[in-house]
Amino acid sequence: ALQAWAGAPCLRLTRLRYGNDEAIALQRATVITEHCPGLELHDFARESLYDVLNQSYNLLITDIKHAVSATIADKKQAELLTVDARVPLLRVTTSAYLESGEIIELSIADYRADKYEYTTVQSSR
16 A cells, blocks of 8 residues: 555654453554655553644545454564454554555554454445
């Protein structure tokens, strides 16, 4: 998804995501910083990436694509997520797009399968 942006400036964020004070996911995101210089100066332990993009840079994410697949925990993931190595994880690959149709973020998050449920809703409205 980022092939057209090869060599472009980007920020890589690795975050351990929590639910009820328990580690539930390890997320690795790549954000194209062409439209948001200085993004690395924000504290993403306290700030939402999408809020910062919108409020500090006037960048609105209008489309998000998710792909869900299965994987197993490697040694590092198992340690960070406090699970046994080789337990099943749900991998959610997310691509976020601006109003212009340009991709701004690609992330891969590996969720504990015992602590995460993925739900979709389809509306005919």
